[in-house]
Amino acid sequence: MPELPEVDALVGFLRTRAVGERVERADLAELSLLKTYDPPLTALVGRTVDDVSRVGKALILTLGDLELVCRLARAGWLAWHDRVPATAVRMGRGPLGLRVSFTSGAGFDLREAGTTKNASVALVHDRHEVPAVAQAGPDAGSIDAETFAAALGGTRARIKNALVDQRLLAGIGNAYSDEILHVARLSPFAPAHGVDPDHVLEAMRGVLGTAREALEGLPPAQIKAAKKRGLRVHGRAGEPCPVCGTTIAEVSYADTSLQYCPTCQTGGRRLSDRRMDRLLR
Numbered sequence: 001m002p003e004l005p006e007v008d009a010l011v012g013f014l015r016t017r018a019v020g021e022r023v024e025r026a027d028l029a030e031l032s033l034l035k036t037y038d039p040p041l042t043a044l045v046g047r048t049v050d051d052v053s054r055v056g057k058a059l060i061l062t063l064g065d066l067e068l069v070c071r072l073a074r075a076g077w078l079a080w081h082d083r084v085p086a087t088a089v090r091m092g093r094g095p096l097g098l099r100v101s102f103t104s105g106a107g108f109d110l111r112e113a114g115t116t117k118n119a120s121v122a123l124v125h126d127r128h129e130v131p132a133v134a135q136a137g138p139d140a141g142s143i144d145a146e147t148f149a150a151a152l153g154g155t156r157a158r159i160k161n162a163l164v165d166q167r168l169l170a171g172i173g174n175a176y177s178d179e180i181l182h183v184a185r186l187s188p189f190a191p192a193h194g195v196d197p198d199h200v201l202e203a204m205r206g207v208l209g210t211a212r213e214a215l216e217g218l219p220p221a222q223i224k225a226a227k228k229r230g231l232r233v234h235g236r237a238g239e240p241c242p243v244c245g246t247t248i249a250e251v252s253y254a255d256t257s258l259q260y261c262p263t264c265q266t267g268g269r270r271l272s273d274r275r276m277d278r279l280l281r
């Protein structure tokens with residue numbers, strides 16, 4: 001799932017490549033991807049990309065008085081074409097969701113792997129018409145210490161859940177929350193209001209800063225692999241912790257999982273498997 005550093009890298013890439021490009025076609029290949037119908041996608045034709053920006057994990061292209069708000073969700077991705085393939089876009093076949101072609105011959109696809117379609121695109125006059133944008137909390141990349149402390153102090157959630165709650169803090173998902181908690185040496189199950197917010201903020205700034213630096217300037221096709229290389233615990237169950245050598249453990253849920261180091265984060269205790277809990281209940 002693209003999180004703040006990946007979406008920042010996409011924004012940076014598209015600012016250099018897509019800004020100034022004029023739309024020739026916008027073809028929808030997956031009906032459920034587009035969440036709005038007025039204005040229609042054809043309203044993009046003839047418009048020029050004026051700016052590319054981000055709110056939380058949402059990628060936003062501004063074309064005159066219209067904004068194309070793209071939420072990539074867990075399996076969504078953007079693919080850039082220096083030359084858009086000549087083959088026609090077909091409905092409902094494979095990962096292609098939307099193709100935008102520019103008059104220069106370049107363009108991009110929004111794709112989503114798998115059968116569960118959670119990515120979304122909205123074409124609106126104002127980004128705040130998209131609920132996820134309107135409700136986004138302060139940005140994880142620029143939040144100040146006081147606001148961060150208030151966010152963590154004002155929730156009953158566990159720290160892992162608080163960090164990924166986009167209304168509390170925008171930009172962090174499953175991967176970087178695991179990384180932040182590993183750096184901060186905190187259990188993912190610790191209550192958010194009980195942790196030292198300055199300590200977590202320092203870890204978050206470090207993790208996001210390192211990731212942004214590693215991904216900056218990369219083309220979209222290289223960003224995901226570069227992200228994976230930089231992760232120390234997330235997605236690395238069974239591998240040794242790079243800090244202490246303990247085998248990285250995992251908590252599995254029905255449709256997701258988190259990874260942590262028992263020595264660095266939970267005083268040697270293994271957290272129970274939530275998926276098993278549910279089955280045993």
Ligand SMILES: [Zn+2]
Nearest residue numbers: 241244261264
């Ligand atoms: Zn460790």
